[in-house]
Amino acid sequence: MLSVLALTSVVLLGIASQSTALVVYTNWEKHALVGSDVRLSCSFFSWQWTSPDVSFTWQYRQDGAKDSISIFHYAGGEAYPANKGPFQNRLEFVGNPSRRDGSILIKDLDFGDNGTFTCDAKNPPDIAGHPSTVRLLVFEKANMARKAKEKKDHSKNSVSDTFFWSFFYFHMYNFILSSDTLVLSLPVGRPPKVASPPFIY
Numbered sequence: 001m002l003s004v005l006a007l008t009s010v011v012l013l014g015i016a017s018q019s020t021a022l023v024v025y026t027n028w029e030k031h032a033l034v035g036s037d038v039r040l041s042c043s044f045f046s047w048q049w050t051s052p053d054v055s056f057t058w059q060y061r062q063d064g065a066k067d068s069i070s071i072f073h074y075a076g077g078e079a080y081p082a083n084k085g086p087f088q089n090r091l092e093f094v095g096n097p098s099r100r101d102g103s104i105l106i107k108d109l110d111f112g113d114n115g116t117f118t119c120d121a122k123n124p125p126d127i128a129g130h131p132s133t134v135r136l137l138v139f140e141k142a143n144m145a146r147k148a149k150e151k152k153d154h155s156k157n158s159v160s161d162t163f164f165w166s167f168f169y170f171h172m173y174n175f176i177l178s179s180d181t182l183v184l185s186l187p188v189g190r191p192p193k194v195a196s197p198p199f200i201y
Contacts, residue, residue: 022046022129024121029135032109039094040134042102042119046126052077055122056095056102059131062086062115072104086112109138 023045032038042056058072071087073080079093090108095101102121106113113136120131 022121022123022126024119024129024132026117026119026132026134029137031137031139034109034111034138034140036109037105037107038109038136039103039105040117040119040136042095042104042121042132043100044102044121044123044129046100046123048123048126050098050100051124051126053122053124054097054100056097057120058102058104059118059120060086060115061118062112065115068116068118074102106136111138111140114138 025041025043025045027041030038030040040058042058053076055073055075057070057074059068060071061068069082069085071082071085072091072093074093074095074097077097081091081093082088087106090106092105092107093103094105095103100121100123102119116133116135118131118133121129
């Protein structure tokens with residue numbers, strides 16, 4: 001009887017743990033140019049069917065700041081972007097909650113937008129889970145072009161070095177082969193006698 005009760009409790013605990021096993025996913029890092037738009041993706045895994053009460057919350061912490069601020073919330077089928085703050089009139093909800101997608105779009109990026117974005121999702125009864133963060137890095141176009149040029153130049157130098165060493169080893173190999181030929185072409189036999197030097201008293 002005790003073994004049956006123990007097995008039942010284990011099964012119930014397993015079901016309870018599955019009912020709260022919600023995992024949120026975002027990118028690790030996103031790069032974008034000044035003046036462009038960037039999509040910050042957010043999705044989640046849940047053992048439950050997608051609830052009509054699914055919700056998403058986005059927070060933002062600017063580089064150098066200690067505290068985060070709330071910039072977006074989705075609940076009850078409605079999107080609520082913050083009506084003040086750094087992303088006022090620049091944030092748009094582009095997700096699909098029925099597909100567990102809570103992505104947002106930030107428009108007209110600036111250097112001041114560099115920072116960490118945190119997405120949290122709830123899918124009742126799955127409400128326990130860890131938020132996920134994505135780091136946004138905004139670059140100037142000139143910097144991006146310079147980085148691309150440096151990468152291209154590095155590739156060219158690598159090709160030039162490879163060609164040089166291939167050319168060097170090829171000629172060294174031919175030189176060694178020709179040296180072996182010279183040695184093999186020498187006459188085979190006893191070495192010629194050389195007169196001994198006179199003794200000095």
